[in-house]
Amino acid sequence: MPKKAVSLTLDEDNLLWLRGRGYGRGNLSAVVDDLIAQARTGKLGAIAPARTVVGTIDVADDDPELEQADKIVQEMFASSLARPLRVRETPPAYTPGARSRRSRRRG
Amino acid sequence: MADLPAAVADTHALIFHALASRALGRRAAALFDACERRQALIYIPMAVMWETTLLARASRINLRRPVRDFFGDLFSNPAYHPIDLSPDQLYLADELRFTRDPFDALIVAAARTLELPLLTRDSTIAGSGAVPVVW
Numbered sequence: 001m002p003k004k005a006v007s008l009t010l011d012e013d014n015l016l017w018l019r020g021r022g023y024g025r026g027n028l029s030a031v032v033d034d035l036i037a038q039a040r041t042g043k044l045g046a047i048a049p050a051r052t053v054v055g056t057i058d059v060a061d062d063d064p065e066l067e068q069a070d071k072i073v074q075e076m077f078a079s080s081l082a083r084p085l086r087v088r089e090t091p092p093a094y095t096p097g098a099r100s101r102r103s104r105r106r107g
Numbered sequence: 108m109a110d111l112p113a114a115v116a117d118t119h120a121l122i123f124h125a126l127a128s129r130a131l132g133r134r135a136a137a138l139f140d141a142c143e144r145r146q147a148l149i150y151i152p153m154a155v156m157w158e159t160t161l162l163a164r165a166s167r168i169n170l171r172r173p174v175r176d177f178f179g180d181l182f183s184n185p186a187y188h189p190i191d192l193s194p195d196q197l198y199l200a201d202e203l204r205f206t207r208d209p210f211d212a213l214i215v216a217a218a219r220t221l222e223l224p225l226l227t228r229d230s231t232i233a234g235s236g237a238v239p240v241v242w
Contacts, residue, residue: 013145017185019111020148051180052143055127058169065130066119066167070208073161077209 008032013050113148114138114241115190115218116225118158121151122168125177132242135226142186143193147227153192154210182188184213190217205235 009016022031037042059066122136123131124139131139141147162168170177181187192196192213199219200212203206208211213231215238224239225232233240 011239016111016145016148017188020113020150020185020188048179048183050184052184053125053177053181054143055125056180057122057125057171057177059122059126059128060167063167064128066122066162069119069158069162069167071170071209072167073158073210074208076161076165 003029111146111148112138112141113150113221114224114226115150115152115214115221116155117214117225117229118162119228120226120242121155121181122159122162125170125181132226132228134241138226138241142184145184145186146190148186150188150190150217150223151178152190152196152214152220154213158210159235172187189196190221192217196220203235203237206231214224216239 016032018028018035022028035044063069120131120139122128124136138139138147138149156174157179159168159170161172163170163174172180182189182236192211196213196216201214203212203215206212206215208231211232214227215225215232215235218238224241226241227233228242229240232238233242
């Protein structure tokens with residue numbers, strides 16, 4: 001499909017978002033093109049107002065600097081990997097020896 | 108496109124930011140502050156999102172809302188972006204043999220894939236030289 005250069009004037013927040021989405025892809029045009037394609041196919045939702053997460057969470061009193069966090073998460077994996085892997089396989093409903101005459105034909 | 112400061116966040120960096128904690132390193136805090144002012148970009152790997160979820164599930168942190176809403180709030184700011192996990196990241200994580208931590212490998216791989224520094228205090232990652240570190 002042929003491309004055509006246009007000049008855009010965008011809301012600063014939208015431009016920042018576009019820059020973020022386009023990181024490493026080299027240009028904004030590809031990102032804008034993708035977005036328009038998504039909008040045309042109804043895949044985009046409404047934009048919510050920006051919010052901050054600063055000061056909105058709590059940490060356990062006994063580990064305020066998350067010194068034990070890696071260990072706790074690794075233990076979750078260790079206990080998961082330590083569980084025996086149970087595999088049940090239903091034998092195929094196949095009876096050997098009942099080959100048809102047609103399958104044995106050569107040439 | 109690369110005219111804005113940008114980095115990838117490790118899990119504890121994001122959590123310290125959300126806690127408004129002084130445990131966040133000075134340079135990392137400056138980048139988060141810049142994001143709050145819409146003057147920088149920070150990328151959040153899927154591994155960081157999942158690790159945050161696990162820490163909440165283990166009651167090491169309290170997000171005070173469902174995980175979906177926490178990240179919904181974060182990504183409502185256009186300076187923060189999730190990084191999808193790609194097969195390339197997974198292959199790279201497997202090749203990074205300096206750590207046995209399943210999350211650190213994926214997080215470093217995400218930063219390597221985007222060719223961005225990683226916001227982390229992790230000395231093992233910093234010492235590996237696998238990715239530039241900011242803290």
